[in-house]
Amino acid sequence: MFVVNGKGSLIRLIAGFFVLASVLLSVFVSQYWLIFTGLVGTMLMISALTGFCPMELILKAVGAEQRKICS
Template sequence: MTVNRALRLVAGIFILVSVLLAVYVNKNWWWFTAFIGVNLIQSAFTNWCPMMTILKKIGLKDDSC
């Protein structure tokens, strides 16, 4: 699995989990969903995301490799 595919997987899981937590636990979890969205938007412009750094450190390969 590459970094980009893993990043999309992690983002999708985080969004689904945060929506479920907001619906069933506490509405303040919507802030976490918003944080994920803002982070995805900034990574589209800067081509940098903290999760990409983490995924590279655990050994996933970049698409260019």
């Protein structure tokens, strides 16, 4: 898996897991888990508009492999 967008992107996998888990938690535990879903969605929009992604920084810090882009 790679940090950058595209096939095999860890960021997309983690975001999808967070959304699915928080929706399930909101159904079975408490509605307040939907706030977490909203925060994940907000960060996805900020990442798309600005290029800033905290999860990318976290994954780089723990040593996730980065895909090399050919120019």
